[in-house]
Amino acid sequence: MKKISILLPYKENFSSDYAGAVSLLINDTTKLSKYKKNIKIYGFTTFTKNLLPNNYINLLLKKTFFQSLTNIYLKKFSIHEKLNPSNIIEIHNRPNYVNKIHSINKNIILYFHNDPLSQKGSVSKKDRISLLINTKKIIFISNWVKNRFFFGIEKYKKKKSNYEIIPKI
Numbered sequence: 001m002k003k004i005s006i007l008l009p010y011k012e013n014f015s016s017d018y019a020g021a022v023s024l025l026i027n028d029t030t031k032l033s034k035y036k037k038n039i040k041i042y043g044f045t046t047f048t049k050n051l052l053p054n055n056y057i058n059l060l061l062k063k064t065f066f067q068s069l070t071n072i073y074l075k076k077f078s079i080h081e082k083l084n085p086s087n088i089i090e091i092h093n094r095p096n097y098v099n100k101i102h103s104i105n106k107n108i109i110l111y112f113h114n115d116p117l118s119q120k121g122s123v124s125k126k127d128r129i130s131l132l133i134n135t136k137k138i139i140f141i142s143n144w145v146k147n148r149f150f151f152g153i154e155k156y157k158k159k160k161s162n163y164e165i166i167p168k169i
Helices: 021-032 069-083 096-101 125-134 143-151 154-158
Strands: 004-007 039-042 057-058 086-090 108-112 137-140 163-165
Touching: 004 069, 021 039, 021 086, 039 069, 069 096, 086 096, 096 108, 096 125, 108 143, 125 154, 137 143, 143 163
Parallel strands: 004 039, 004 086, 039 057, 086 108, 108 137, 137 163
Antiparallel strands: none
16 A cells, blocks of 8 residues: 655645645645545644644654754654655655655655745756656646746756646646
């Protein structure tokens, strides 16, 4: 049976009172998934009242002056992932997480909800080519987002086939 880990963006709250668009999408789609019993959703929710009712694991973080909270967040996730490995890791809207997670699991699916050219880890052509190489699949939520990703690297659109747009229209 496939195990899937979904890593929310670090600042995305997974509670019904404060959920962002990514959390709402993940909550709705996991309810419909045939793998719903095998999905674990990881995040850092500061508002722990009314957590959305899925297999959610809240990665509690403590601020330090010497390390970024994002790096602490990714290390905590990596510890969980090493103890209970997944077949697939989904990352939403954080291309800069891919390089840090790639060493523990090569089966990464990266979702782009927003303009890739404005996100750390996909701004440069080199970053985007690396993402095409280091992910199992890249999913874009619109044709516009896909076109922004391939801006300046159009030749890779034909070379690689590990991407798609949802919903398919």
